[in-house]
Amino acid sequence: MRTRMCFDDVAWERSEAIQAAWIHELFKEDTLMAIGNFILRHRKGVPVELCDPKAGAFNVCFRMKFEDGGSAIIRFPKPGATMFPEEKVRVEVDMIRYIHQNTTVPVPFILHWGTKEESPLGLGPFIIMEYIDHVMDLTDALITPELSIRDRPILDPNIDNTKLELLYGQVADILLQLSKLQLPRIGSLVQIDNFTWEVSQRPLSYSTNELVRLGTLPRPRLPQKKETFQSAPAYLNKLADLQLEHLTYQRNDAVDSADDCRRKYVARLLFRKLAREGQFTTPSTNLGPFHIWCDDLRPSNVLLNENLQIVGVVDWEFTYAAPVEFSHAPPWWLLLEQPEYWPDGLEAWTKMYDSRLQNFLKVLRRQEDVAIDRGILEDEQRLSRPMQQSWERGDFWVMYAARKTFAFDAVFWKKLDGRFFGPATSTEDERWKERIDLLSEDERAEMEKIVEKKMGETGTRILAWEPDEVD
Known part of the structure; x- marks a missing residue:
């Protein structure tokens, strides 16, 4: 059986095709001219060069160099990769401005932003920012040197400890600053005026995008755009519901057999049961205040x-x-690679991660001590203690499973099942049979309906979202 949920390959291929076609149009001379002229309307100076576009997972950037030595970039979300382009841009602009005003974290300075209708040639919503000069990103500094560009990144096992702690320490300071930004509800920020923000839109997460793009979840199943959450249990209950919705709606590559479907269904029902019982949070933090969290805060950024x-x-x-x-869970990226993709499996990742986590917590405590001495941090605001506890208790894995829908199955059976439901006598693949008695009669009957539905889908492979939904 599959250890994790696979992406819908039909959706993946369509997503890639839409991206490729859109990027191809960017290289036309008229398009490049329009982009260059548009940047010049919002960044004064004598232009020297419009560089070739650079594409990331979700965006494409154009950099224009100026005679004064500075540069500006314009960034567009990629159609086919970004399912909520307008919302994504608005959320990011407001968050960058909020972080800039309330921390010393070095974020880009935004020159201008706008909707697709306001963009050059209607290419899409955009942000124009001052370019930040740099020579590398954190992944470049941490990665195993002999890996090729096609290899997935892995932390250099022979990295110098002084260098590692220098880099970890700087990120620790950023996480500390973000943890001090406290908000009254769970959701995305909206800027009201120059000094006022409100949490008045749904949390636009990485998983939200991928559930639609590669999990083919219908958009109405997601939280509505203006929906926020007043408690941690309410939000975690929603995430647990979405795990089950994901299994139900993903059209292709969701399961490979009837028993694989049952195994995935049982895991999601048990996870939802735990969420509804409030097993994942504590009463003292349930109603907030809530912390700023970035799904994409990782070394390459x-x-x-x-x-x-x-x-x-x-x-x-x-x-x-x-x-x-x-934010009380320690950063997953300390080894660069995600646990579900670790070459030797989840347990090997866990063992390697534990040793590097001690490096990180050491420098985090050092940063906390400095901040407390300077009077800008209280002892009860330390992150090192809750991070250590999250790892030791296994709460790290609860939050990881809640946030990472495609990694859910590997994490649940290896890290959560035994913790919450006790030891089992069967193999991991067969353990769901021991847990099925924990489901109600109605849940078991619903499981068989879902199994029948999923098995009936295996004969044909169709795209389950409309391409024009990405616009």
Whole structure:
């Protein structure tokens, strides 16, 4: 059986095709001219060069160099990759401005932004920002040197400890600053005026985008655009519901057999049961205040100069106020690679991660001590203690499973089942049979209906979302 949910390959291929066709149009001379002229309307100076576009997972950037030595970039969400382009841009702009005003985290300075209708040639919603000069990103500084560009990134096992702690320490300071930004509800920020923001839109998460793009979840199943959450249990209940919705609606590659479907269904029902019982949070934090959380805060978005000093943190599109348990979980990216993709499996990742986590917590405590001595942090605001506890208790894995829909199955059976439901006598693949008695008769009957539905879908492979939904 599959250890994790696979992406819908039909949706993946269509997503890639839409992206490729759109990017191809960017290289036309008229398009490049329109983009260059548009940048010049919002960044004064004598232009020197419009560089070739650079594409990331969700965006394409054009950089224009100026005679004064500075540069500006214009960034567009990629159709086919970004399911909520207008919402994504608005959320990111407001969050960047909020972080800029309330922390010393080096974020891009926004020159201008706008909707698709306001963009050159209607290419899409956009942000124009001052370019942050850098020589590498944090991944470049941490990665195993002999890996090729096609390899998935893995932390250099022989990295110098002094270098590692220098880099970890700077990120620790950023996480500390973000943890001090407290908000009254769970959701995305909207700027009201120059000094006022409100949490008045749904949390636009990385998972929200991918559930639609590669999990083919119908958009009406997501929280509505103006929906926010007043408690951590309410939000975690919604995430648990979405895990089950994902299994139900993903058209292709969701399961590989009837028993695989039952195994996935039982895991999601048990996870939802735990969420509804309030097993994942504590009463003292349930009603907030809530912390700023960025799903995409990872090394490739942290920019460094030649002295390995952080000069910029970019890509804040999937950032929102979240349960404190999210920020109390230690960063997953300390090894660069995600646990579900680790070559030797989840347990090997866990063992390797534990040793690097101790490096991170050491420098985090050092940063906390400095901040407390300077009077800008209280002892009860430390992150190191809750991070250590999250890892030791296994809460790290609860939050990871809640947030990462495609990794859910691997995490649930290896890290959560035994913790919450006790030891089992069967193999991991067969353990669902021991847990099925925990379901009600109605839930077991519904499971068989879902199994029948999923097995009936295996004969044909169709695209379950309309391409024009990405516009």
